[in-house]
Amino acid sequence: MSSAKKFSPAPLPSPRRPRPGLRSRLGAVLLGAAGLAGCSGAAGPSDTSTGSADVLAGTFQVSLVAPDSSLGSAGYTSVVGKVADGPMPAQLQWTTSASAGGCVLKKPRVPFCDTPCTGGAVCIEDNKCQSYPSSKSVGTVRATGLKTASGATEFSMDPVAGSYQASGTLPYPAFAEGAAIQLVAAGGVYSAFTLKTSGIAPLVLLTDPIPVASNQAVKLAWTPPGQAGLSTIHVKLDISHHGGTKGMIECDVPDSGSLEIPAALVTELLALGTAGFPTIVVTRSATPGSAVIAPGRVDLNVSSAVERAVQVPGVVSCNDSSQCAAGQSCQADLTCK
Numbered sequence: 001m002s003s004a005k006k007f008s009p010a011p012l013p014s015p016r017r018p019r020p021g022l023r024s025r026l027g028a029v030l031l032g033a034a035g036l037a038g039c040s041g042a043a044g045p046s047d048t049s050t051g052s053a054d055v056l057a058g059t060f061q062v063s064l065v066a067p068d069s070s071l072g073s074a075g076y077t078s079v080v081g082k083v084a085d086g087p088m089p090a091q092l093q094w095t096t097s098a099s100a101g102g103c104v105l106k107k108p109r110v111p112f113c114d115t116p117c118t119g120g121a122v123c124i125e126d127n128k129c130q131s132y133p134s135s136k137s138v139g140t141v142r143a144t145g146l147k148t149a150s151g152a153t154e155f156s157m158d159p160v161a162g163s164y165q166a167s168g169t170l171p172y173p174a175f176a177e178g179a180a181i182q183l184v185a186a187g188g189v190y191s192a193f194t195l196k197t198s199g200i201a202p203l204v205l206l207t208d209p210i211p212v213a214s215n216q217a218v219k220l221a222w223t224p225p226g227q228a229g230l231s232t233i234h235v236k237l238d239i240s241h242h243g244g245t246k247g248m249i250e251c252d253v254p255d256s257g258s259l260e261i262p263a264a265l266v267t268e269l270l271a272l273g274t275a276g277f278p279t280i281v282v283t284r285s286a287t288p289g290s291a292v293i294a295p296g297r298v299d300l301n302v303s304s305a306v307e308r309a310v311q312v313p314g315v316v317s318c319n320d321s322s323q324c325a326a327g328q329s330c331q332a333d334l335t336c337k
Contacts, residue, residue: 047294048191055296057133058083060164060183060195062146064173064202064304075172075202079146081157081164081183083190084133085295089124092245100262103235103251105269135162138193138293139186145199146181147174159188175199175302178227183289183300193291195300200231203284203304210280210310212239214267217260218310220282224257231255234283239312243275243333255284276317276334281307 051057060081067075094106117129124130141157141164148155149168157164175181179199186192204223212218218237225231235251247269253259282305289300316336321329324336331337 047189049294050292051294051296053290053292053297055087056299057086057293057296058138058298060141060298060300062174062181062300062302064200066202066304066306067172077146077170077172077174079143079157079164079166079170081141082135082162083138083185083293083295083298084135085189086131086133087296089122089130089132091122091124093125094248097247098265098268100265101251101260102253103249103261103265105247105249105265107247107272108245133295135159136190136295137162137188138190138298139188141186142184144182144184145175145179147171173199173202177201177225178230181289181300181302190293190295193293193298195289195291195298197286197289197300197302198230200284200286200302200304201225201227203282203306205282205306205308208308210308212237212266212270212278212310212312214270215263216266217263218266218280220259220261220280222257222282222284222306225255225284228255231284231286233259234285235259235261236281236283237261237269237310239269239278239310239315240273240275241279242277243273243335246272270312274312274315274335276315276331278310278312278315278317279307280310281305 058081060079063078065076065078067073091110093109093111095109096104097107098105111123111125111128113123113127113129115127117123119131121129121131137159142154143157143166144154146155146166147153148170155166157166177199181197181199183195184192185194206221206223207219210218210220220235233251233253233255236248238245238248240246249261249265249269251259251261284304286302291298316324317334318324318330318336319334324330328336
């Protein structure tokens with residue numbers, strides 16, 4: 001796996017600088033965000049009981065991975081999925097500190113358990129442990145509405161080590177905006193189900209550079225979709241990830257082509273602290289298709305994400321001290337001081 005500088009909820013310093021839109025990690029990140037992990041489970045009799053729609057037990061993710069001229073790589077469409085027997089435990093909890101303009105400022109909280117969790121379980125709330133789920137087979141999954149390299153618009157996926165993945169490389173994009181996309185699971189450990197959603201236009205972020213400064217709104221612009229009402233925009237701004245995440249701003253707004261993250265939220269986020277290689281991720285997503293099976297809800301997500309570095313006054317990022325000015329050294333949070 002290449003650069004670990006893609007931000008995630010946990011502070012994981014890395015010796016290499018992140019590259020926005022790095023495709024080798026995109027599928028793993030999206031599945032991780034969907035809350036799926038664990039060992040594969042053998043197929044057994046189908047369970048036809050119905051679980052809770054509030055519990056996310058599975059995700060199939062269709063991701064547009066844009067061409068990268070700096071890497072000399074062509075774009076492609078990734079299709080990955082996994083269904084588990086329960087939700088993924090979250091070791092880091094987030095509380096909302098402030099909100100405005102469709103955006104919220106969140107601060108992290110690490111739960112504490114007086115008695116350490118055992119047997120592979122983790123502490124998810126104060127004095128509450130939860131085990132990691134195991135992935136399960138839902139039989140052959142038939143995909144329609146996604147174009148293959150040969151021009152076919154249907155293909156099948158069977159689970160390998162508990163995960164589903166389209167074989168070969170799918171074109172960029174593998175669907176038209178507004179096109180019907182459907183996944184039909186034949187059923188395995190759990191009953192059969194169908195997921196439906198629509199194709200979206202690739203996201204083109206127009207703002208560059210992106211300054212993040214106190215008392216200033218962060219202004220973003222992107223190419224609007226060709227068809228209104230098909231998609232929404234999610235924004236995630238984390239400027240302290242590599243020093244131990246101190247907070248983040250998340251926005252969920254209409255796909256109108258522009259957004260201003262309020263200055264008050266930006267100022268409060270900066271006051272929490274910064275670290276090297278701060279970034280922002282802007283994601284266009286279709287309305288998810290969902291089905292409910294015994295362990296919970298399974299979603300079908302179609303998305304196009306762009307990650308870009310942001311400019312924070314006073315923050316000089318580094319991988320090593322050779323990148324710092326005379327008399328400074330590269331710190332553990334990947335800044336020159």
